[in-house]
Amino acid sequence: ENYFTFSESMLFSAIISATDPVTILAIFNEIRVEHDIYALVFGESVINDAVAIGLHKAVLTYMRYPQNKDVSFDGWSFAEALLNFFSIFVGSFFVGTSVACITALITKLTKIGMFPLLETALILLMSYSTFLISEVANWSGIVAVLFCGISQKHYTYHNLSLASSIRVVQLFELFNFLAESFIFSYIGLSVFLSVEHKWDLPFIAVVFVSLQVSRAFAIYPLCLLLNLYRDPPIPFIYMHILTWSGLRGAMAFALAIRNTATEVRQVMLTATLSSVLISVLFQGGLTFPLIKLLKIKNNISPEIDELQQESRMIISKRHYNPSLNNDKIDLDKIDDIPKDGTPSNDDLKNRSSIQKQNKIIVFFHNVDQNYLLPFLTNIRTDHTH
Numbered sequence: 001e002n003y004f005t006f007s008e009s010m011l012f013s014a015i016i017s018a019t020d021p022v023t024i025l026a027i028f029n030e031i032r033v034e035h036d037i038y039a040l041v042f043g044e045s046v047i048n049d050a051v052a053i054g055l056h057k058a059v060l061t062y063m064r065y066p067q068n069k070d071v072s073f074d075g076w077s078f079a080e081a082l083l084n085f086f087s088i089f090v091g092s093f094f095v096g097t098s099v100a101c102i103t104a105l106i107t108k109l110t111k112i113g114m115f116p117l118l119e120t121a122l123i124l125l126m127s128y129s130t131f132l133i134s135e136v137a138n139w140s141g142i143v144a145v146l147f148c149g150i151s152q153k154h155y156t157y158h159n160l161s162l163a164s165s166i167r168v169v170q171l172f173e174l175f176n177f178l179a180e181s182f183i184f185s186y187i188g189l190s191v192f193l194s195v196e197h198k199w200d201l202p203f204i205a206v207v208f209v210s211l212q213v214s215r216a217f218a219i220y221p222l223c224l225l226l227n228l229y230r231d232p233p234i235p236f237i238y239m240h241i242l243t244w245s246g247l248r249g250a251m252a253f254a255l256a257i258r259n260t261a262t263e264v265r266q267v268m269l270t271a272t273l274s275s276v277l278i279s280v281l282f283q284g285g286l287t288f289p290l291i292k293l294l295k296i297k298n299n300i301s302p303e304i305d306e307l308q309q310e311s312r313m314i315i316s317k318r319h320y321n322p323s324l325n326n327d328k329i330d331l332d333k334i335d336d337i338p339k340d341g342t343p344s345n346d347d348l349k350n351r352s353s354i355q356k357q358n359k360i361i362v363f364f365h366n367v368d369q370n371y372l373l374p375f376l377t378n379i380r381t382d383h384t385h
Contacts, residue, residue, distance in 0.1 A: 004264060011059045012268050015256050016207065016275060018052035019045045020249025022180060023284035024241075031288070033296050037238050041245045046150075049251050050089070050143045056255050057140050058085035092134050092143035099130045099144075100151030104376040107159035116163040123160075123168050127152060158377040183250040187276060190257075197273075198266035204274045211275060215246040237294040244290060247279040248272065 004012065021041055028038045062081050103126045106112065112119050130148040131141035157165060219242045227233035256272035259265050373379050 007059065007063045008264055008268075011056065011063065012271075014052055014056040014059050015252055015268060016211065016248065016272055017048065017055075018248070018251040018255060019048050019246050020251050021045050021245040021247050022249055023247060023280055024245045024287050027284075027287050027291070031291070033291065037241055037296060040234070040238060040242060044242060045245070046146065050146055052251070053140050053142050053255070054085050054089040054092070057088050058082075088139050089143065091137060091139040092141075093147050095134050095137070095139065096130050096144040096147030096149075097151045099126055099133070100148045100156060101376055102126070103152060104155040104159060107156055108376065108378055113159070113161040113164065116161050116167060119160060119164040120167045120171065123152065123156065123164075124171070155373070155376040158373075158379050180250065183253065184280075187250075187253055187273065191273065191277070196260040196266050197270045198263055199270055200267055203267065204271050207271045208275055208278055211246065211248070211279075216243050219243045237296065240294060241290070241296065244283060244287065247283055248275045249280065252276060 025038070025042060028041070058081055061084050103123065106122065107119065112122065127145060127148050130144040134141040134144035157168070160168065220239055223234045223239045223242070252272050253276055256265075256269045260269050
C-alpha cells in the first residue's frame with residue numbers, strides 16, 4: 001500500500017484543483033450562451049489555474065527541504081509556504097503585466113504597425129519571453145504567460161494595425177487548437193502506452209466523488225457571499241453550471257506527469273488521468289442536456305460572423321490603424337458601427353453595471369480608464385468612461 005505524506009497530499013491537491021472547462025466553453029461558444037455565464041466559467045477557470053500552478057510550485061519548494069528528518073509542519077512552515085506561494089504568484093504577475101505594458105508602449109510609440117508581420121512576431125516573442133524570465137527567476141512561467149495574455153488583450157491589442165489584430169487572434173486560436181488537440185491525444189495514448197501507471201480504483205473513485213463534493217462546497221457558498229454585494233446577483237442556474245464546469249484537463253495532467261519517479265507520484269498521475277477522462281466524457285457529454293434543462297438563454301445572434309464582431313469592436317473603439325493599405329478586410333460590409341464614437345446600449349449597460357460594484361472595482365476601473373488606457377494605448381477616453 002502507498003501512503004501519502006502530508007506534503008504529498010498537498011501536492012496532489014494542488015495538481016487536481018486545476019480545472020479546464022475547455023469542453024464546456026466550446027459548447028458555450030457553439031450555442032452562443034449568455035455572456036455572463038461564459039465570463040464566469042472562463043474567469044473562474046483562469047484564476048483557478050493560476051492559483052493551482054502557484055500553489056503547486058510552492059509545495060514543490062517546500063518538499064525540497066530534507067525529508068530524512070522528522071520535521072513537523074508547524075505554524076512557521078505554513079507561513080513560509082504561504083509566503084512562498086504569494087511571492088511566486090506576485091512575481092509571475094509582475095513579469096507578465098510588465099512585459100505586456102512594454103509591448104503596448106512599443107506598438108504605440110513606434111511605426112511597427114506599418115509592418116504587420118513584424119508586429120505579429122513581436123507579440124508572439126514578447127509573450128514567450130515572459131515564460132523564460134519567470135522560469136529563470138524561479139517563478140511560474142505559465143502564470144506569467146497567463147497574465148501577459150490578459151494584459152496584451154486589454155492594452156496592446158488596441159494599438160495593433162487591423163491586419164495584425166486579425167492575424168494575432170487567428171494565430172493564437174490556431175496554437176490553442178493544436179495544443180488542445182495534442183494534449184488530449186497524448187492523454188488518450190498515455191492510458192494504453194504509458195508504463196508509469198499505478199492503478200488504485202478505490203482511490204480513483206474517492207478522488208472523483210471528492211472533486212464533485214468539494215466543487216459544490218466551494219461554488220455555492222462563494223456565489224451566495226458575492227451576491228450580498230453584487231448587482232445583479234448570480235442566478236442559481238449559473239451556480240449549477242459553475243459547479244458542473246469543474247472539469248479536469250490539460251493543466252492537471254501536465255502538472256501530474258512532470259514527475260513520476262515514485263509509486264506515490266504514479267498513483268497521482270493515474271488518478272489525475274482518470275479524473276480527466278471521466279470528467280471530460282461524462283460531465284462534458286452531459287453539459288448540453290443540462291443547459292437545455294436549465295433553459296440557459298443565448299443572446300448573440302448566430303448570423304453575425306465572428307470576424308465582423310471583432311472588426312466592429314476594433315472600429316467602434318476608434319482603433320488606431322497606421323497601415324490601412326496593408327489590410328485586405330472589406331470594411332464596407334460591416335454595418336451598424338457608430339460613426340461618432342457614441343457608446344452602444346451594451347457599453348452603457350456595462351458602465352452602469354460597473355458603477356454599481358464595490359468601491360475597489362470602481363477605483364481600479366477609473367485608474368484603468370483615466371490613466372492606464374490613455375498612457376498605454378491609442379484609445380481616446382472621455383469622462384463617460
